Amino acid sequence: MIIRSARPEDVAQLLAFREEAASWLLQLGSDQWQRPYPADRLLTAVEAGSVFMLDDGPVAAATITVDATAEEGLWTDEELSEPSMFITKLTVARTHAGANLGARLLDWAGDRAYRAGAKWLRLDAWTTNEGLQRYYLQRGFEHVRTVREGTAVNGGPRVSGWLAQRLTGPADHGFVDATPDPEPLGR
Numbered sequence: 001m002i003i004r005s006a007r008p009e010d011v012a013q014l015l016a017f018r019e020e021a022a023s024w025l026l027q028l029g030s031d032q033w034q035r036p037y038p039a040d041r042l043l044t045a046v047e048a049g050s051v052f053m054l055d056d057g058p059v060a061a062a063t064i065t066v067d068a069t070a071e072e073g074l075w076t077d078e079e080l081s082e083p084s085m086f087i088t089k090l091t092v093a094r095t096h097a098g099a100n101l102g103a104r105l106l107d108w109a110g111d112r113a114y115r116a117g118a119k120w121l122r123l124d125a126w127t128t129n130e131g132l133q134r135y136y137l138q139r140g141f142e143h144v145r146t147v148r149e150g151t152a153v154n155g156g157p158r159v160s161g162w163l164a165q166r167l168t169g170p171a172d173h174g175f176v177d178a179t180p181d182p183e184p185l186g187r
Helices: 008-027 039-047 101-116 130-138
Strands: 002-005 051-056 059-067 084-092 120-125 142-146 162-167
Touching (some): 008 084, 130 162
Antiparallel strands (some): 002 051, 051 059, 059 084
């Protein structure tokens, strides 16, 4: 499998990933991702080089966004003074579920963040999705706190404020990495 930078023509696939995940989550009883995500905001992230696609041959298998910019209102100034990278929108296609791709993408993101000079790989997860929270805890993340105040980036009240972090480090994720080297933090 090859991980590469997403391209503008991938936006439709990225939105389809999100819709598929939202439908699956709804079947599990979660309201996660039921509000549509703005395509223009996604395109901006793609053009900024922070969205990545995992390809299994000609098929898009998963996606992850890795960025040095935190969502406003989640992390303290003291936390933001520490070199960190943030992951969002980790999504695995249902056709590839159960193949450990999510954990391997987290390892890849931690490796990428490490190479950029980050100490922490951080995330915010859906506040009411306890299964997802357990998933991250089982993958070495530590819960920092839960933030409920504020507004979500796609409107409405904040719903993704369960904050967690883990130390970055080199990882053997097993993907062919076709992404450009990460920009060093602080530039």
